[in-house]
Amino acid sequence: MAEATTTGGPAAGVRWDLSHLYAGPDDPQIEKDLAGALAAANDFAARHRGRVASLGAAELARAVDELEAISEPAARVGAFAGLLFAADTQTPRNGALLQHVQERGTEIRNALVFFELEWLAVDAGRAEALLGDSALARRRHFLAAMRRYREYVLSEPEERVLAECHNTGSAAWSRLFDQIMTDLVFEVSIGGELRKLSEEETLALLYGADRETRRAAAAGLSAGLRANARVLGFIFNILVQDKAADDRRRRYPHAMAARHLANEAKRESVDALLEACVARYDLVTRYYRLKARLLGLPSLADYDRYAPLGGAEGQRSFAEAREIVTSAYRDFSPRMAEIAGRFFAERWIDAELRPGKRGGAFSASTVPAVHPYVLLNYTGNLRDVMTVAHELGHGVHQSLASAQGLFEQDTPLTTAETASVFGEMLVFRRLMREEKDPTVRLALLCGKLEDAFATVFRQVAMTRFEQALHGARRAEGELPLERVNELWMDANRPMFGDSVELSDDYAWWWLYIPHFVHSPFYCYAYAFGELLVLALLRRYDEEGPAFVPRYLALLEAGGSDAPERLLAAIGLDIADPGFWRGGLDLLEELLEQAEALAAQPSRAAP
Numbered sequence: 001m002a003e004a005t006t007t008g009g010p011a012a013g014v015r016w017d018l019s020h021l022y023a024g025p026d027d028p029q030i031e032k033d034l035a036g037a038l039a040a041a042n043d044f045a046a047r048h049r050g051r052v053a054s055l056g057a058a059e060l061a062r063a064v065d066e067l068e069a070i071s072e073p074a075a076r077v078g079a080f081a082g083l084l085f086a087a088d089t090q091t092p093r094n095g096a097l098l099q100h101v102q103e104r105g106t107e108i109r110n111a112l113v114f115f116e117l118e119w120l121a122v123d124a125g126r127a128e129a130l131l132g133d134s135a136l137a138r139r140r141h142f143l144a145a146m147r148r149y150r151e152y153v154l155s156e157p158e159e160r161v162l163a164e165c166h167n168t169g170s171a172a173w174s175r176l177f178d179q180i181m182t183d184l185v186f187e188v189s190i191g192g193e194l195r196k197l198s199e200e201e202t203l204a205l206l207y208g209a210d211r212e213t214r215r216a217a218a219a220g221l222s223a224g225l226r227a228n229a230r231v232l233g234f235i236f237n238i239l240v241q242d243k244a245a246d247d248r249r250r251r252y253p254h255a256m257a258a259r260h261l262a263n264e265a266k267r268e269s270v271d272a273l274l275e276a277c278v279a280r281y282d283l284v285t286r287y288y289r290l291k292a293r294l295l296g297l298p299s300l301a302d303y304d305r306y307a308p309l310g311g312a313e314g315q316r317s318f319a320e321a322r323e324i325v326t327s328a329y330r331d332f333s334p335r336m337a338e339i340a341g342r343f344f345a346e347r348w349i350d351a352e353l354r355p356g357k358r359g360g361a362f363s364a365s366t367v368p369a370v371h372p373y374v375l376l377n378y379t380g381n382l383r384d385v386m387t388v389a390h391e392l393g394h395g396v397h398q399s400l401a402s403a404q405g406l407f408e409q410d411t412p413l414t415t416a417e418t419a420s421v422f423g424e425m426l427v428f429r430r431l432m433r434e435e436k437d438p439t440v441r442l443a444l445l446c447g448k449l450e451d452a453f454a455t456v457f458r459q460v461a462m463t464r465f466e467q468a469l470h471g472a473r474r475a476e477g478e479l480p481l482e483r484v485n486e487l488w489m490d491a492n493r494p495m496f497g498d499s500v501e502l503s504d505d506y507a508w509w510w511l512y513i514p515h516f517v518h519s520p521f522y523c524y525a526y527a528f529g530e531l532l533v534l535a536l537l538r539r540y541d542e543e544g545p546a547f548v549p550r551y552l553a554l555l556e557a558g559g560s561d562a563p564e565r566l567l568a569a570i571g572l573d574i575a576d577p578g579f580w581r582g583g584l585d586l587l588e589e590l591l592e593q594a595e596a597l598a599a600q601p602s603r604a605a606p
């Protein structure tokens, strides 16, 4: 993580108050809580070890309640140590506390791990009968979700051998990929000078205003990837084959099955999402045609996709950001605004820039008895205002879901970004309502469209590529690099149509995407999350205020059930392609607005 090097910024003095968790790193309560949790865990184990299979429904419910109560103080200390460290990574004391708490946490978890193992060993018939008992109603999802890998688990000795081989197998190949990419130096010629740059620096140049620099960055990136294609391509082939072997051993029905299981997502819903998106690739083509016009180019090259359009550079104080975000939230729901307001008023936010503070932004749910904390590095640009909206969306979601308790407050990946992206959209709409300058309005629209395209269509194209890659490897054996290039181009071309010229160089750009190496099929979760929000917003537009309590109920439910079922409970069927089309229609409306603004003669030339 990047760290801030300047002090203060437009949010100078905005620091969180962690005393709601503990008085400070020396608070004696920290050790008391850790020791208490470990003693309680050992006591729990003494009473339950070897007996989980014989517990009745009511006893099982009580056991889970007890487990949750034991985990709570440990989670509280863990949250405190993590936040203290994020706010100041340089004080050695903070790092040492974090390490200490992690070690003690492992001790406590190890004392309790028997519970899960014994629960997984309960045979299917008995588990089903228990889960159907009303005494277990509140814990049904938690206990059922724990068992979802059961069908795919191998025998204990097999699992042990696989776990041992993992570190010198796929994990080692993944790490080698990271090491090669970290060490790779890309040569980019800028203004006649040859610069040696890292991958990150090279990619950053693609967002620059100067076209020649973007072209040179793309050429440098391609040359660097091509020079290492033999070894990187070999790693890809090995990992894809390793996954095929693992899927076969565990009898997963298809290459995406393990990921769907982890996401608690049904195949039909993901397929409906992918199909709905592929059917609207025309939106991407239309947008890039518009962007070419706005940039004054006859057509876009692949390295022009991220070129800046300008017009949204204004600075905003932190007080303004607070006002924009809370009013946008209030327009939707006063209750949401009230919760967001507490983050500012009660010092649950750390927003100033400080040396040693972690970079980026996050919202941490901590424990249900306290409240979430939000970390920001606020510099005052429009992107940062959107980040405030994003993180407070998480914060509101976490606050509402805390009633579900420690074990079920957090959602799986696919719905984790619901409230954050929804919050950003509310702020975007308010800014659009208030902004009169057509140049700024157009910049806001294009920014939103490009964000949405990056999280929806690009991720769908990458998922299509992975489907083709894993399918081809299983059918054809080790794949020559040219074959993978072809699969990559086949997955990307339909999305860009004739709006972007994809060069032969672009054919190699699959080589640097870390998700393909580290977490196969991770990418669709981004598209799922973003499009879910757009579809929800569409429902709000159609239903008006009646939608608000249903949306809040969805947030309050946290991770207490699978996303499909939580959405079904408020009348939404995500296995229906029509649901996803609602979100895509909303994107089309934004695109139409942008096209109309761009056609206005009053708009200043780029």
Ligand SMILES: [Zn+2]
Residues within 6 Å of the ligand: 390, 394, 417, 420
């Ligand atoms: Zn987020």
